[in-house]
Amino acid sequence: MQVIETLSEGLKRELKVVIPAKDMEAQMNERLADAKDRVRINGFRPGKVPVAHLKKMYGKSIMAELVNEIVRERPTAILTERGEKSATQPEVSMTEDQDEAEKILSAQADFEFTLSYEVIPSFELKSVDGIKVTREVVEIAEDEVTEQIKRIAESARSYEPKKGKAAEGDRVTMDYLGKVDGVPFDGGKDEDAQLVLGSGRFIPGFEEQLVGLKAGDEKVITVTFPADYPATNLAGKEATFDITVKEVAAPGEVEINDELASKLGVESAEKLKEIVRGQIEGQYGSVTRQKLKRQILDQLDGLYQFETPSRLVDAEFDNIWRQINTDLAQSGKTFEDEDTTEEKAREEYRKLAERRVRLGLVLSEIGEKAGIEVSEDEMQRALYDQLRQFPGQEKEIIEFFRKTPGAAASLRAPIFEEKVVDHLLSQIDVTDKVVSKEELMADDEDEASETKSEKKAAPKKKAAKAEAAAEGEEAPAPKKKAAPKKKASEESAE
Amino acid sequence: MTDLRHYDVIVSPSITEKSTLVAEQNQVVFNVAKGATKPEIKAAVEALFGVKVTAVNTLLRKGKTKRFRGIAGRQRDVKKAIVTLAEGQSIDVSTGL
Numbered sequence: 001m002q003v004i005e006t007l008s009e010g011l012k013r014e015l016k017v018v019i020p021a022k023d024m025e026a027q028m029n030e031r032l033a034d035a036k037d038r039v040r041i042n043g044f045r046p047g048k049v050p051v052a053h054l055k056k057m058y059g060k061s062i063m064a065e066l067v068n069e070i071v072r073e074r075p076t077a078i079l080t081e082r083g084e085k086s087a088t089q090p091e092v093s094m095t096e097d098q099d100e101a102e103k104i105l106s107a108q109a110d111f112e113f114t115l116s117y118e119v120i121p122s123f124e125l126k127s128v129d130g131i132k133v134t135r136e137v138v139e140i141a142e143d144e145v146t147e148q149i150k151r152i153a154e155s156a157r158s159y160e161p162k163k164g165k166a167a168e169g170d171r172v173t174m175d176y177l178g179k180v181d182g183v184p185f186d187g188g189k190d191e192d193a194q195l196v197l198g199s200g201r202f203i204p205g206f207e208e209q210l211v212g213l214k215a216g217d218e219k220v221i222t223v224t225f226p227a228d229y230p231a232t233n234l235a236g237k238e239a240t241f242d243i244t245v246k247e248v249a250a251p252g253e254v255e256i257n258d259e260l261a262s263k264l265g266v267e268s269a270e271k272l273k274e275i276v277r278g279q280i281e282g283q284y285g286s287v288t289r290q291k292l293k294r295q296i297l298d299q300l301d302g303l304y305q306f307e308t309p310s311r312l313v314d315a316e317f318d319n320i321w322r323q324i325n326t327d328l329a330q331s332g333k334t335f336e337d338e339d340t341t342e343e344k345a346r347e348e349y350r351k352l353a354e355r356r357v358r359l360g361l362v363l364s365e366i367g368e369k370a371g372i373e374v375s376e377d378e379m380q381r382a383l384y385d386q387l388r389q390f391p392g393q394e395k396e397i398i399e400f401f402r403k404t405p406g407a408a409a410s411l412r413a414p415i416f417e418e419k420v421v422d423h424l425l426s427q428i429d430v431t432d433k434v435v436s437k438e439e440l441m442a443d444d445e446d447e448a449s450e451t452k453s454e455k456k457a458a459p460k461k462k463a464a465k466a467e468a469a470a471e472g473e474e475a476p477a478p479k480k481k482a483a484p485k486k487k488a489s490e491e492s493a494e
Numbered sequence: 495m496t497d498l499r500h501y502d503v504i505v506s507p508s509i510t511e512k513s514t515l516v517a518e519q520n521q522v523v524f525n526v527a528k529g530a531t532k533p534e535i536k537a538a539v540e541a542l543f544g545v546k547v548t549a550v551n552t553l554l555r556k557g558k559t560k561r562f563r564g565i566a567g568r569q570r571d572v573k574k575a576i577v578t579l580a581e582g583q584s585i586d587v588s589t590g591l
Contacts, residue, residue, distance in 0.1 A: 043508075043509055043510030043511060043513075044510065044511045045511060048511050049511075050514050053509070053514060
């Protein structure tokens with residue numbers, strides 16, 4: 001076997017591999033000899049088939065098999081020999097000519113193929129000592145916890161029946177029958193319906209007219225459906241409702257005490273506070289983490305500058321571009337609405353793609369050096385997280401992950417990345433800084449819109465922005481109906 | 495255009511252990527039509543394969559009686575011709591016509 005380098009330019013490599021016909025034939029004969037004792041051909045006792053005859057019958061197909069095998073296995077072997085890592089699957093091209101192929105198959109011509117690929121750039125891992133990040137921590141105020149609990153309590157509010165007239169905020173229990181032009185319509189009838197006045201759950205004008213009614217009252221009210229009412233047969237129409245009020249109840253006081261806690265399934269008020277505080281902390285924690293991560297990535301980005309394999313960048317760019325376009329299509333916007341042109345946007349996202357690929361390479365290198373691995377357990381957990389997002393489709397999703405080889409990798413990538421970031425966090429300089437809640441949140445928004453090539457922001461926060469959405473969707477997961485939406489995750493270049 | 499009758503005379507080459515064995519003596523084995531005569535076979539082989547035939551030996555292998563669901567039946571008879579070629583000539587039987 002002969003390997004000739006025909007192109008070596010930047011990261012691009014092209015190799016020409018020549019395997020002499022003699023070698024091919026020798027391998028074929030070996031296979032034939034091996035097959036001889038196993039084949040059964042009519043007219044011959046097993047094992048008595050002359051090799052010459054076998055060769056005539058199966059020579060071509062065995063040769064084709066050989067060629068396939070070589071094309072499949074050699075590239076990796078050649079690459080290891082050369083000590084290079086290919087960024088993507090190396091591209092193999094063979095002769096297209098039918099006659100030529102025929103000759104190769106009959107072992108008359110040398111088998112030649114070219115390998116083109118891009119190497120993963122080798123770079124020195126730099127010391128991470130220089131990286132300094134600030135962890136922004138939010139002190140959670142007592143007020144905030146109380147407020148949150150109140151909000152929870154609202155939903156669990158109790159009502160006391162009262163004798164008097166219904167007022168704003170009271171809960172009215174009633175039967176009603178709605179008519180348009182004197183004819184009852186579908187969905188316009190209910191019994192023992194409960195309605196909190198002022199909640200705005202019913203069409204405008206309905207609740208207001210109930211104010212002042214007492215238990216046992218009957219009234220006919222007239223309301224007009226709004227023009228944009230979802231049911232088109234009713235939109236904009238005037239309707240009458242025959243109402244029988246059964247009960248008027250006043251809201252009970254919301255108080256944070258053990259009683260409320262037990263209603264919510266918690267032992268004591270103290271415990272409830274603790275839980276709510278934990279939730280809020282968790283929310284801020286994730287934002288803090290996102291920001292930390294972004295700082296790290298930013299600095300890594302500054303630290304490492306090297307050429308990235310254009311094929312990887314292309315793939316990443318295509319991913320982003322597809323995402324952007326679907327997002328735009330969904331929101332019915334064009335690039336002009338985002339104050340940019342298509343070319344400009346393309347350029348921008350190209351840069352973003354390049355940055356992602358480069359950081360992906362750096363992170364995976366760091367991870368590899370540090371011996372970070374994603375365990376089976378963690379994979380399982382991630383899978384279950386995905387399943388939880390799509391209740392009722394568990395089977396399809398498991399099937400999807402089992403069948404699509406890239407899918408598992410797309411699960412692994414974010415976990416791997418998180419672990420690498422954890423690893424980095426333990427090595428670099430982290431200063432804690434107490435900030436207010438507003439600072440934490442506001443800053444996040446600013447940076448996101450400022451530097452468009454920014455990544456890793458809490459995806460929900462800027463979902464409105466098309467580019468932000470793309471940043472959230474980073475995993476190279478094959479797009480499919482059941483393909484789970486990914487949180488921000490770096491493509492790990494493997 | 496060779497005579498179409500020749501195609502009716504030669505049915506198929508016989509590729510078996512024994513036929514590959516005799517191939518070493520420059521002989522080729524064919525399954526031929528049951529009614530074919532030696533001169534016919536000679537003419538057919540010479541015309542179809544463009545070789546010189548020095549001798550033709552034939553044999554008639556009788557079909558076996560076989561029972562299928564208890565009913566006796568008989569496999570068909572096969573006539574084979576062992577054709578000796580002139581020195582230095584050969585036929586590649588596996589490639590077909």
